[in-house]
Amino acid sequence: MKKLIICLFSLVFMASCVDDLEEYNVDQKRATAVPAVTLFTGATKNLTDVLTTPNVNTNNYRFYVQHWTSTQYLDEPRYNMTSRTIPQSMWTVLYRDVLNDLVEAKRIVTEDATLAEGVKKNQLAQIEIMEVYTWSVLVNTFGDIPYTEALNPQNALPKYDDAKTVYADILNRLEAAVGQLDPKTTGFTASGDILYSGNMERWLKFGNSLKLKLGMVVADVDNAKAKALAESAVAGGVISSNAENAAFEYLSSPPNNNPISSNVKGPLSTREDYVAANTLVDAMNQRNDPRREFYFSQVNGTYAGGKYGFPNTFTSFSTVSAKVANPTFEAVLLDYAEVEFLLAEAVERGYNVGGTAMDHYNKAVKASITYWGGTEAQATAYLLQPSVNYLTAPGDWRQKIGTQEWIALYNRGYDAWVTWRRLDAPTLLPPVEGLTVPTRLIYPVNEQTLNPSNNAAAASAIGGDASSTKLFWDVK
Secondary structure, three states, X not given: OHHHHHHHHHHHXXXXXXXXXXXXXXXXXXXXXXXXXXXXXXXXXXXXXXXXXXXXXXXXXXXXXXXXXXXXXXXXXXXXXXXOOHHHHHHHHHHHHHHHHHHHHHHHHHHOOOOOHHHHHHHHHHHHHHHHHHHHHHHHHHOOEEOOOOXXXXXXXXXXXXXXXXHHHHHHHHHHHHHHOOOOOOOOOXXXXXXXXXXXXXXXXXXXXXXXXXXXXXXXXXXXXXXXHHHHXXXXXOOOOHHHOEEEOOXXXXXOOOHXXXXXXXXXXXXXXXXXXXXXXXXXXXXXXXXXXXXXXXXXXXXXXXXXXXXOOHHHOOOEOHHHHOOOOOXXXXXXXXXXXXXXXXXXXXXXXXXXXXXXXXXXXXHHHHHHOOOHHHHHHHHHOOOOOOOOOOOOHHHHHHHHHHHHOOOOHHHHHHHHHHHOOOOOOOOOOOOOOOOOOOOOHHHHHHOHHHHHHHHHHHOOOOOOOOOOOOOO
16 A cells, blocks of 8 residues: 555656656657757768778778779679678668758758848758769769659658759759858858868858869760859859868767778778779879878888789788878868869860869879878979870870879779769779679669669669669760
């Protein structure tokens, strides 16, 4: 009886502390509302993480462009995409962990009646720019993708949209977002903006530079569109120094460390899975490239690359440098060197972007060398070499620009892969006969099993769900 009285007293006492019994069902440890800025920050970090990590379960772009190779596991450098869930991992992060958060952040900002109109417009533009960036990665990786019916929890079986149509739409969205930015007004402030710490002038340059970058992707199939976007981007102002790079500086400890540091031998890992690929190291050795010391470690005083796609002894070859393996080393989404390479290409295509192709090419190479830690003098000497000088380097403009951009995009495997597919330079050969260097990722197995009809229609529309299938813009 005493226990019953105590229980009844407890219930009465607890009831007196709440307005209704529904409050008993509230989980006090579960957040009921997440601020838009938190979602925006998280999405941006997740995007940089997935494009930066070398984890073989998620991101193998460094293999595809032969910047790195493996020591013992050969499935990935030989382009096997089914022994691990590589496509699924990339797909899931981009849809679930990036786009979902950006869409929700957009909803919250839109419905926030307390925000000043100018601030709201800037925040929505920032979200839209990052959303366009993410959509571009998906479409340039897989081809046709769920787009108009994606991210709808009420539709578990979204249709796939034509890649060319998706790309045209995100280009239009990007133009609108850039046009909406007002550098005189704030957007997401320093604590939530991990790229530019609230500097809206730099966001405007980033948006214009992304417009240039994505426009050039379709230059071989829609020259007029690429020309218009490139000229508009330059007129609006693009990234013009390394200080304006779109980069995220990591912290020293997990989970906010540079993801490379968790996957290579260094302060956070003892793994010995990767060495530098001979394809890249040989090309840099031939040119006496001053960036080698910042890219790679030395072996007996030299830089030596392991044979791409074959077993390699870790201690016999160069691996990533201490700089790249540093937990705080930054991730880059878009930089000054890439912008200058794109402008050199634009001049060669006849676009009105100012300067000469050689001038922009030289600026790109110098920007890359000085970003990594080299000197202006080293950059000047490097450019004087016949194999590097724009007037004497072998091949046409695609080969000259493509080769140097491939070198400069070290540690940015995805961007190097897109550039290689666009310009077909340098020549990259598969490790063994019968293989083809991937030109896309295959669709995730989950899509094949859970959304089979729409997935099958998409595979048929692009010419087959194979890693050798070329996307709509890859026509050379």
